[in-house]
Amino acid sequence: MFAYIIRRIASTIPVMAIVALFVFSLLYLAPGDPAAVIAGDQATPADVERIRASLGLDRPFLIRFGEWAFRIIQGDLGLSIFTNLPVTRMIAQRIEPTLSLMVVTLILAIGIAVPMGVVAAWKSGSWIDRMVMSFAVLGFSVPVFVVGYVLAYIFALQLDWVPVQGYTPISNGFWPWLQNLILPAISLGGVYIALIARITRATMLEILQQDYIRTARAKGAGQRTILFLHALKNAAVPIVTVIGIGVALLIGGAVVTESVFAIPGLGRLTVDAILRRDYPVIQGVILLFSFVYVLVNLVIDLSYTLFDPRIRY
């Protein structure tokens, strides 16, 4: 088990190295002179030269990558071209709203999607099942910002139940914090709920046909015990896997959701960085998100033994 954990952690190193190499070489993949592209159309030749020097584009690729990677490992993501602040500090200032949004969405989505999938599988073929499946197709089809605007229009503008936009730090109290996050979390959670509900239903359908479910029924176990204790526990591995994979959707969606609801998080930082072509910031945010994504999936991989003792390493 311990050896497996070490091996599994080690296996993420080449993946992260490739991510880093890719994020780094993006600058060089772009057609034309990257310094000129970043500087924009109104830049003077002196500006272009300054950016070229600050990005180290005047030195050989591999040397530059080596230096860059070495700094990254030490936790230094470089300086923003636009604000001249360390990228790590800019990220640290913006991390709370994004983290809050993702955690609330995650809890909300799992809390809604898993029971939905379980009921759909239990009542398979009924109108409940069809409703859940239709909802899943809709969840995949209606983009985040569409849900966001519709919800904000109805519940914030028309009904005035929650604030329209913005973010309140959790240090200002739990309720104001949650009030601001509830609509963004529902909009962001749509796809995620669809994904988890679908996989839960599919896995549960398969498991409810197993012999041990029949045995549980024969010994007189109640419906709820069978569904949630016997079946759901055995369905946990695929569900948890898809929750991990779906974090990529959350990350991508957060960028948009934060724009719709004017949440000053990492997504807004990314968008602002794109508009200013602030490349070190874009690189930093992408590296961070990819790292989080890999880490989440690593933890999920290791958690399989908790859900299914048959899996041994």
Next chain:
Amino acid sequence: MSTTALPPGGVPAAAPQMPDILPNRRARKGVLGYLYRYPTIAIGGFLLLVMLAIAVFAPFLWTKDPTALAPAMRTRPPGERWWFGTDMLGRDVYSRVLYGTRVSLTVGFGVAIASSIIGLFIGLVAGFVRWADSIIMRVMDGLMSIPSILLAIALMALTRGSVGNVILAITVAEIPRVSRLVRGVVLSLREQPYVEAAIASGTRTPVIIWRHILPNTLAPMTVQATYICASAMIAEAILSFIGAGTPPIIPSWGNIMAEGRALWQVKPYIVFFPAIFLSITVLAVNLLGDGLRDSLDPRMAKRV
């Protein structure tokens, strides 16, 4: 596990589903029968055809020049003269939304086709060339651990906005999924007796690929391409919405929404019309994908 086991008495709620060996309706033949059996293909296909027609015939559908400015007619509400109203520069939202269909469908189909072809090639190489397999798959793992929207954003941040660049950026982000799928199919087919027989009898690799492998990748790839088309259209809208997609001069749904964003609390229609069109189009493609999956790969349909 037996799927035909009788349900224990008293709990009919979770009765095992009977396998669809016998069609429960009178089987109809031909295209109509096919559409009848897979209603999602009929609905999705119909909606998509409508959108295609709108894209092709946009100039003839009572539209005006989608880029014509009319500062005197700013932010007029939807009505007789402007069906979807006008935006903050006085442009006709109806015309812009209809012309936006072109961008969305071009990007959707473009990405689906490009990523299928490139992904197929990479998947075949990974499946057949042993030494390249681990290198290619590690690179794909790396690419896949960057959330695809972020990858596309990063690529767009460095290029000037154009429809071609948007297609390119989203394609790069989608390639790993296709190549993984193709590699999986190749690896499982290689173990099949008929492929082993072909190898043993000295059939050249290109012939094996052409005759035995490609026909078997077609079905899963078609399904995958449909889903990629749907997610590419969403990705395009997202990229344009945050200002990293098609240039503002081209009316795309993402651009219209981005422009309407500042005014959405007072003039919500500018955002809502493109949003509705985008949702319907993506829904159509997703329905088509679900139907194709059910009809082309019945085993997978049972699972998800």
